[in-house]
Structure formats: C-alpha cells, structure tokens
Amino acid sequence: MLGLKxxxxxLQSPVIMMSGIFSYGEADLGYLDYSxxxxxxxxxxxxxxxxxxxxxxxxxxxxxxxxxxxLQNPGIKDFVSHGIPSLMDRxxxxxxSISGQDSGEIxxxxxxxxxxxxxxxxxxxxxxxxHRDRPMISQSARLTGQLLRDVKREFGxxxxxxxLSPNVTDISEIAIAAEEGGADGLSMINTVRGxxxxxEGRRIIEGGYSGPPxxxxxLRAVYDVYRKVxxxxxxxxxxxxxxxxxxxxxxxxxxxxxxxxxxxxPFLTSEICGELKDYMVKNNFRRVTDISGMLNEKNxxxxx
Amino acid sequence: MEARNLKITGLTELSAGxxxxxxxxxxxxxxxxxxxxxxxxxxxxxxxxxSIAGGDAEKIRVLFRVAGEGTRALSCMEPGDxxxxxxxxxxxxxxxxEWKKAFIVAGGTGAAPLLFLSSRLLSxxxxxxxxxxxxxxxxxxxRLLPPGVDFxxxxxxxxxGEKGLVTGPFEKMLRDGLLPDVIYxxxxxxxxxxxxxxxxxxxxxxxVTLENRMACGTGLCYGxxxxxxxxxxxxxxxxxxxxxxxxxxxxxxxxx
Numbered sequence: 001m002l003g004l005k006x007x008x009x010x011l012q013s014p015v016i017m018m019s020g021i022f023s024y025g026e027a028d029l030g031y032l033d034y035s036x037x038x039x040x041x042x043x044x045x046x047x048x049x050x051x052x053x054x055x056x057x058x059x060x061x062x063x064x065x066x067x068x069x070x071l072q073n074p075g076i077k078d079f080v081s082h083g084i085p086s087l088m089d090r091x092x093x094x095x096x097s098i099s100g101q102d103s104g105e106i107x108x109x110x111x112x113x114x115x116x117x118x119x120x121x122x123x124x125x126x127x128x129x130x131h132r133d134r135p136m137i138s139q140s141a142r143l144t145g146q147l148l149r150d151v152k153r154e155f156g157x158x159x160x161x162x163x164l165s166p167n168v169t170d171i172s173e174i175a176i177a178a179e180e181g182g183a184d185g186l187s188m189i190n191t192v193r194g195x196x197x198x199x200e201g202r203r204i205i206e207g208g209y210s211g212p213p214x215x216x217x218x219l220r221a222v223y224d225v226y227r228k229v230x231x232x233x234x235x236x237x238x239x240x241x242x243x244x245x246x247x248x249x250x251x252x253x254x255x256x257x258x259x260x261x262x263x264x265x266p267f268l269t270s271e272i273c274g275e276l277k278d279y280m281v282k283n284n285f286r287r288v289t290d291i292s293g294m295l296n297e298k299n300x301x302x303x304x
Numbered sequence: 305m306e307a308r309n310l311k312i313t314g315l316t317e318l319s320a321g322x323x324x325x326x327x328x329x330x331x332x333x334x335x336x337x338x339x340x341x342x343x344x345x346x347x348x349x350x351x352x353x354x355s356i357a358g359g360d361a362e363k364i365r366v367l368f369r370v371a372g373e374g375t376r377a378l379s380c381m382e383p384g385d386x387x388x389x390x391x392x393x394x395x396x397x398x399x400x401x402e403w404k405k406a407f408i409v410a411g412g413t414g415a416a417p418l419l420f421l422s423s424r425l426l427s428x429x430x431x432x433x434x435x436x437x438x439x440x441x442x443x444x445x446x447r448l449l450p451p452g453v454d455f456x457x458x459x460x461x462x463x464x465g466e467k468g469l470v471t472g473p474f475e476k477m478l479r480d481g482l483l484p485d486v487i488y489x490x491x492x493x494x495x496x497x498x499x500x501x502x503x504x505x506x507x508x509x510x511x512v513t514l515e516n517r518m519a520c521g522t523g524l525c526y527g528x529x530x531x532x533x534x535x536x537x538x539x540x541x542x543x544x545x546x547x548x549x550x551x552x553x554x555x556x557x558x559x560x
Contacts, residue, residue, distance in 0.1 A: 023524045031307035031390070043526070051540055058517045058527035060350045060374075065519060072526050072540055211349050263520045264349050266307035266390060 001280060002273055002288050004038070006232065006255060007159030007184055008119050011038030012091045014276070014288050015245065015269045018187070018236055018257040019044055019097040019124060019163070020069065026085035029266075034090035036269040038255060041187075042085065044097040044124045047105045049075035053129060056205055059196045064211020064238070065260055066194050068129040071099060076109045080116055095161070099124040103150035110155045121158055123151070126165030126190035128208040138164045138190075141177035148181025156182075161234065163187040166217055175225040186225065187234040187257060189218045210260040214238045219251050226252025226296050240265055242275025249276075252293040305393060305522065306331045309386040313363070315379075319442045322413070323379050324357070327364045333392060335359040337421035338513055338549040341366065341391035342521035345378045352378070353518050353544070355490070356392060357416035357448065358423070364391070367416040367445060393521055394548045397421050397511055403485040405431040407508075409474050409499050411491025412438055415445065417513055418490050423450035433477075433484070437470025437491070471498045478506045486511070493558070500552035510552035516543045531556035 002013045012035060019041040052072025059066040073079070076098070086094055096118050100106040106123060113121060125138035125147070137143045144162065151160055162178040164171060166189040175186055191208025198205060218237020226233060235253025239245050240261035248256050262268050276288060285291050314326035329335070335356045341364060342351045352374050358365040370376050381387070397417075406425055410418045415436055425432045434455045438444045441464035444457060456473050457465025466473055470491075487510035489499040496512045503510030516528040523545025530550075532541040538556040541547070 021520065021524055023526075027522070027524055029522060030305050052526065052529070055529070056517055057529065058350070058519045058525075060348065063347070063349050065350055067519065067525070067527060069526050072529070260349075260519065263351065263525070264344065266388070 002276060004289050009093045011093060013038040013273055014255040015272050016234055016255055016257045018259045021259055021262055024085050025094045031266055033270045034092050036273040037092050039093040039095050041095040041097050041122050043073055044071050044099045045073050045076050045079045046071055046099055047076055047109055059205045061196050062213055064209055064213045066196055066205060066207035066209050068207035070129045071127055076112050080112045084116055084118055095120045095122050097122045097124050099127060103147050106151055107154055110151060114155055114158055119159060122161040122163055122187055124163045126163050128191055128193045136165050138174055139168055141173045144174050145177035145181035148178055148183045152182030159184045161185040161187050163190055165190045166221055167193050171221045172225050172228045175229050179229045179231050183231060185232045187236060189221050189237045212238045212240050215244060219247060222248060222253050223251040223296060226293050242271040245272040246276060246279055249292050250295040252296045254292050307390045310389045312381055312383050312385050314383055318445055318447055321370045323368055325366045329359060329362055329364045334361055335364055335392040336396035337424050338396035338417055339392040339394050340548060341389050342393060344388040345374050348374050350519060351521060353521055355417040356420060358420045367413060369413045390521055394544060397488055397549050405484045407484040407487045408432055408434040409470060409489040410436050411470055411495045414491030418488060419448050421488060422453045426452050435470045435474045475502055478502055483508055497557045503552050511549050512552045513548045514543050518544050
C-alpha cells in the first residue's frame with residue numbers, strides 16, 4: 001500500500017530520511033522501525049574533506065531550529081573507500097547526497113559513485129551554510145539547468161535528484177530549469193536562511209531554519225512546482241507528525257522527506273506510515289501514489 | 305539506545321534553581337556513569353541533553369540547574385507526568401582494573417555524572433577523592449553526596465569549604481606528590497582545560513565530560529562537535545556519540 005518506485009529503486013515506504021539527519025546512512029538506532037523508511041539520504045559529500053563550521057552549529061529558534069553544520073564530511077575519496085553504507089538488509093535504500101562548486105567537481109564525484117554502482121544521487125544545490133556571500137547554485141535557473149545537463153549527459157543512467165532552496169523569487173523557475181536540464185526528481189525545500197541573536201552572549205548565529213514553522217513554506221513550494229513539472233517531488237519541510245506527510249502528498253509530493261522533526265519525534269516515521277495507512281483505508285485508496293497531488297489543480301498521475 | 309516515555313517519579317528543588325528529577329527507568333539497559341539522556345521538554349522543539357546523576361534498573365536521576373526556558377519548563381513538571389527520553393547515550397567514563405585510586409574534580413552542576421561515578425568506584429572497592437567546587441554553599445548538592453566518598457569542598461565566595469576555585473586544592477595535592485592513578489573531571493571549560501594541563505604535567509591520565517548544544521543526540525547530525533586532536537591537527541568529533549567523555553589529552557582546547 002505504501003510501497004512505490006523511485007527511479008529503479010523500490011521503496012518500502014514513501015518516507016525518506018533527508019540529508020544531514022541520518023549521518024552517512026549507516027546508523028543503527030534501536031528504537032527505529034526501519035520498515036517505515038523507504039530510503040536514507042546520506043549527509044552531503046564534497047570532493048575534498050570539509051571540517052565544517054565552528055560552534056554554535058545548533059540553535060533553537062521559535063518552534064524550530066537553526067543549523068549551521070557547514071557540510072562537515074570526509075570527502076568523496078574517503079567516503080567511497082568505505083563502500084556505500086547500506087541498510088538494504090532492512091529494506092532501506094541509500095541515496096548519496098553530493099555538493100560541489102561547479103560541474104567539474106560534481107562530475108568527478110559522480111565518476112567515483114557510479115564506479116561503485118550508486119543508482120540514485122541527490123545533488124545538494126542549496127546548502128545555506130557554506131558560502132555566506134556567494135549565491136547557491138539553485139538560486140540561478142541558468143546554473144541549475146546547466147549543471148544538471150552536464151551531469152545527465154555523462155551519467156544518464158543515474159537517477160539524479162536536485163535539492164532546491166526556498167530562498168528564491170520563484171522556485172518554479174528553478175524547478176523547471178532542473179527538469180529541463182534532466183533532473184529525474186526534486187527535493188524541496190532545503191532549510192530557509194535565518195538568523196538568531198544571542199543577547200546574553202552578544203553574538204549573531206546564522207544558519208538554515210527548519211522545523212514545524214517552515215511547513216507552509218514547503219507545502220506552497222511543492223504545490224506550485226507540482227503543476228509545472230512532471231518529475232516526482234520529495235516534499236520536505238516541517239514534517240513532525242503523520243498528518244504533515246499526508247498534507248504534502250495530497251498537495252503534490254510523491255514521497256516525503258523527514259528532517260529535524262525526527263530529532264523531536266523519534267517515532268515520526270512509524271507515525272507517518274500509520275496515519276497514511278489509516279487515511280487510505282478509511283477513504284478506500286489502494287496506493288499512496290494514487291493520492292499524490294490529489295488536491296492540486298492539475299493532477300498528473302502518469303510516469304511515476 | 306532506546307526512546308521511551310518515562311514517568312517522572314520525583315521532582316525536588318535541592319536548592320535555589322537546582323532540581324533533581326527522578327524518572328522511572330523503563331529502558332532495558334542500566335545507565336552508566338558518564339552517559340546522558342536526551343529529553344524532550346514540551347513545548348520545545350529541540351531536546352535537552354542531561355548527564356545521568358545516578359540510577360539503576362529502576363530509576364534514572366538527573367540533576368539540573370534552571371538555565372533557560374527549557375530547564376524552567378522542566379522544573380515546573382510534576383510527578384506522574386511523562387517525558388519522552390532517548391537514552392542512555394554516549395560513552396561512559398572508562399574504568400580500568402589497575403586504577404585503584406581516582407581524583408575527581410567537579411565544578412557546579414558538572415558534578416552530576418561524577419557523583420554517580422564516585423559511588424560506582426566506591427562500590428567496586430576503589431578509592432576516590434572528590435574535589436567539589438561551586439560558586440556558593442547553596443550550589444553544592446549535599447543531599448546527593450554518596451556516603452563513603454571523601455570530599456574536599458571549595459566555594460568561590462568562601463561560604464563553604466576553602467575559598468577559591470576547586471583546581472586550587474587539587475593542584476596542591478598533586479604538587480605534594482599524592483598522585484592518583486586516574487583523574488575524572490566535569491564542569492566549566494576553564495576547569496576542564498586546567499585539569500587537562502595538570503594531568504599532562506603530572507603524567508596522570510584524565511577523562512573529562514564535555515557538554516554542548518545538541519540536536520539529534522545520537523551521532524546523526526554533527527551539531528555538537530568539538531575539536532579533537534588528530535595527527536598534526538584536529539577533527540571535529542561528536543560530543544554525543546564519540547563522547548561526552550573524552551581523554552583530556554585528545555582535546556584541542558580553545559582559548560578561554
């Protein structure tokens with residue numbers, strides 16, 4: 001009922017642990033029901049190792065949180081040397097997240113990953129915590145389209161998901177450019193650029209904002225973009241309980257991404273699957289893909 | 305590591321702003337000294353990590369000081385209320401067979417996991433001398449002191465024990481040549497850094513427990529990292545998963 005296909009992958013659930021919240025995809029948490037997770041996206045890997053940002057990296061803000069990890073990671077060479085982490089024995093697929101300054105860096109990483117047989121890659125075009133003064137790639141439709149074209153030309157067989165930032169004038173333009181460039185799927189939204197003021201320590205904390213307050217922002221982005229593209233959308237932003245995921249799916253998400261809500265609610269993935277099933281049984285729906293985009297003005301059902 | 309709703313069985317204000325909360329331990333594991341629990345305090349989004357101040361198969365005790373909105377909300381909860389808790393988490397204090405005599409150095413609420421450790425060491429027939437420093441007499445958790453452990457108290461205002469910082473009598477003892485087999489420490493950054501320096505000078509191994517803001521608490525997000533020496537430089541390691549207890553010699557100490 002909850003199973004679905006994403007590219008060549010069969011997912012046992014539409015719930016995806018998004019990049020940054022599940023280490024490199026190897027985590028073994030005693031309390032987690034892995035059968036409720038379709039896939040795990042690794043923390044973002046870059047070409048060279050990165051130490052990441054100095055403290056503070058985490059700050060509570062309103063009913064959500066600000067993070068500024070700064071893509072701490074061991075670099076692609078070290079990452080592939082350990083083999084791609086796998087939770088396949090529990091039915092969970094792995095999606096590798098990568099980020100780079102330009103096509104050259106991304107292509108070099110794609111080379112290493114495809115040599116290992118990685119079938120699905122998410123390209124993080126939208127980390128708000130790396131270059132403070134330089135735009136993210138996903139803030140330019142032209143750069144987004146070009147990068148995806150470069151990647152798909154060389155690695156047409158890899159399922160490529162573009163992760164987009166909400167910090168743009170019109171996210172639909174970027175989504176369209178990504179699809180035209182060859183993206184096979186979209187992940188949206190990444191965190192919202194934000195800032196906190198520590199009046200005791202008299203300092204500014206910058207980072208990406210996430211948590212329940214960004215849900216309407218994510219829903220709006222998914223709803224709008226769904227009408228403009230045909231590729232599947234992984235809806236992300238502020239999901240902290242089962243019905244949030246249902247809202248995303250009805251608005252146009254093909255699958256849903258869980259982020260910082262998982263820190264707050266360790267039973268989140270089970271609750272999402274439970275509520276999705278209850279809703280579908282109650283309303284006589286057979287497959288979760290049947291209700292994706294149901295409440296949108298234009299409802300595509302094909303090719304997914 | 306488990307995630308469960310644990311019932312509050314007791315919540316006591318020990319002194320102004322300092323509380324002891326007792327939780328029913330429905331985890332299948334026993335907490336070890338040095339480990340922590342990651343507690344969701346409604347209505348806040350982020351969990352709060354707390355060192356375990358004591359516990360066994362039935363109970364988990366947490367000592368905390370009201371330092372912000374989250375701890376204030378926790379102090380207002382009542383016995384019978386439930387808290388969603390992930391735990392026990394992190395690395396415990398290492399204890400080796402040959403370490404017969406330990407010095408324990410603690411400042412403020414940093415004493416919590418060390419009080420737990422000291423009673424454990426004592427029950428194993430080891431010797432522990434506990435240097436316990438606080439700002440004032442009211443900040444010393446007299447009701448939590450395990451019987452049988454030897455304490456040396458200091459307060460910054462001189463209201464109890466020796467006046468000054470706790471590292472004073474600790475350093476004097478080392479200078480007098482009374483060296484332990486191992487040192488354990490918890491508390492403010494300056495105290496830990498000082499202990500690390502003394503541990504190196506007197507060639508006694510030291511283990512310190514660090515604190516940081518955390519999001520996941522379970523090693524997933526890399527939010528709580530601290531600088532740990534590696535080769536010629538350092539790497540950011542996770543306080544929640546690689547720690548919170550670290551060998552003092554491995555820590556790249558920041559200027560304080």
